[in-house]
Amino acid sequence: MNIDDVSGDLSAVLLTEEQITARIAQLASEIDRDYNGLQPLLVGILSGAVMVMADLSRMMRIHCEMDWMAISSYGSGVASSGVVRILKDLNTSVVGRHILIVEDIVDTGLTLSYLIENLKSRNPASIEVCAGFRKPDRARKEVKVKYLGFDIPSDFVVGYGLDYAGRYRNLRGLGILNPAVYS
Numbered sequence: 301m302n303i304d305d306v307s308g309d310l311s312a313v314l315l316t317e318e319q320i321t322a323r324i325a326q327l328a329s330e331i332d333r334d335y336n337g338l339q340p341l342l343v344g345i346l347s348g349a350v351m352v353m354a355d356l357s358r359m360m361r362i363h364c365e366m367d368w369m370a371i372s373s374y375g376s377g378v379a380s381s382g383v384v385r386i387l388k389d390l391n392t393s394v395v396g397r398h399i400l401i402v403e404d405i406v407d408t409g410l411t412l413s414y415l416i417e418n419l420k421s422r423n424p425a426s427i428e429v430c431a432g433f434r435k436p437d438r439a440r441k442e443v444k445v446k447y448l449g450f451d452i453p454s455d456f457v458v459g460y461g462l463d464y465a466g467r468y469r470n471l472r473g474l475g476i477l478n479p480a481v482y483s
C-alpha cells in the first residue's frame with residue numbers, strides 16, 4: 301500500500317519507504333560488523349517488527365537465526381496500557397546466544413524493558429536491541445537501543461509494520477495518523 305492510497309487518513313508523512321530502507325541498510329552493516337562470526341539470534345516482536353525484520357535480515361551479509369515472540373501491548377487503542385504479557389514465547393533456547401531483539405517502535409519503553417529482563421534471566425551471551433523508530437519524549441523506562449532507525453515525534457504513527465486497529469501495517473512509509481481516524 302502506498303502513501304497515496306491512504307493520504308486522507310494521514311496528517312503528515314514522516315518517512316518515505318526509501319528513507320527507511322536506506323537507514324535499515326546502514327544498521328545492517330553495523331550489525332554485520334559487530335556480530336561477525338557470532339551468528340546472532342534475531343528475536344522479532346510480533347506483529348509490528350515483521351517489516352524491520354524482513355528488510356534488516358535480508359540486508360545483513362552474515363549468518364543469523366530468527367525467532368519470534370508475541371507480547372500484549374495496545375490492543376486496538378492508541379494509549380499504552382503498561383500491561384505486558386507473553387502471548388507467544390520463543391521456539392529456540394537462548395542460553396549462550398547473542399540475542400538481538402528486533403522491535404518496530406520504542407514508545408514508553410515498558411514492553412522492551414520487561415522483555416529484556418525476561419530474556420536476561422535465560423542466560424544468553426548478550427542482548428541488544430534494534431528498533432525501527434523511537435519516540436524519545438514518551439519514554440517512561442530507559443531502554444538502550446543500540447541500533448536505531450529514527451527518533452520521531454510523539455504522535456501516533458502507522459505504516460512499515462505499525463498498525464491502528466489492525467490496519468496500515470502494509471503501508472510502505474511511515475505517517476502520522478490523522479486523529480479524526482481514531483477519535
Ligand code: IMP
Pocket residue numbers: 348373374380403404405406407408409410411412455456457458462463464
Ligand atoms: P511501549 O511499550 O510503550 O514502548 O510500546 C510498544 C508497542 O506499542 C510497540 O511495539 C508498538 O506495537 C505499539 N506502539 C507504540 N507506539 C505506536 C504508534 O505510534 N503506532 C502504532 N503502534 C505503536
